[in-house]
Amino acid sequence: MMHISNSTRISALIAANAQVIDQIAAISPHFRKLKNPLLRKVLAPRVTIAEAAKIGNCSVEDIYAVLRPLGFIIDAVPQSVVPTVQPQHVVAERAFNHSLDVREMIAAGHDPFQRIMQEVRLLEPGQTLLLINSFEPTPLFRILQKQGFEMAVRKVDTETVYSYITKISAGQESAQEGNAAEDLFQVMADKFCGRFQKIDVRALPMPQPMVVILQALETLPENMALFVEHKKVPLFLLPELKERQYAAVHRLGDQGVQLIIYKT
Secondary structure (H helix, E strand, O other), X not given: OOEEOOOXXXXXXXXXXXXXXXXXXXXXXXXXXXXXXXXXXXXXXXXXXXXXXXXXXXXXXXXXXXXXXXXXXXXXXXXXXXOOXXXXXXXXXXXXXXXXXXXXXXXXOOOOHHHHHHHHHOOOOOOEEEEEEXXXXXXXXXXXXXXOEEEEEEEEEOOEXXXXXXXXXXXXXXXXXXXXXXXXXXXXXXXXXXXXXXXXXXXXXXXHHHHHHHHHHHOOOOOOEEEXXXXXXXXXXXXXXXXXXXXXXXXXXXXXXEEEEEEO
16 A cells, blocks of 8 residues: 655556546546546656646545545645745736747647746746646746746636746846756656666766767667766767757766756
8 A cells, every 4th residue: 555645746646556547537627638648648747646636626635535445545744745936826918928838749748848948948037938738837837936937827718727937037047057957857757757777887988978878778768768877967978969869857966977868
């Protein structure tokens, strides 16, 4: 039996018991996306129980009620989740500088996270991105609020949500760059949980680390990511990855740098 709390991710529930998909999907129309394997792959690793409740416009207890009969044990703590800074909910339209509609990407089973982050990075202080989605992207807010962004949400109808993402200042973004990188690493670690091929190139002389990594990518299954233990951030490798349509995120480890390399 699995102990769960507000901060347990939906992907962990599904991994423990596949019946979770049907049970949660019955709570809210927004959760029916979990029945689509491609959408489940995109959404489930990022969303916690508390965030799912917010997306589905239901209570955490509504979700717990369908999980208890499946044998899950509810822990009282930790209480977590929704971003520490709640997005403002607005009724009227707001001015914006750029817009991005990700509904078709999600419906096609594509992960819009990298595309959204590309647009966000283009914003100058004071500028706003209008993100159009079919639900309130609470996990995204959790990441962006740590990077110095403000969010406002306008629910246009049951299938359309406008999220206004405004960059506050360049200084805030710079000061929190390390936290942002750590957050992005964790997002990808959650997404590919249980689907890693791991290699350690720390003991290899240059340029063997790059050679070994590129060779590993040639045989990497499409639905997996490469987890690399490295001595440092491999700056010369990054352009090679981009050319091969791979992306990489990293964080500092106890004995070097850890990288997750995945197909874009």
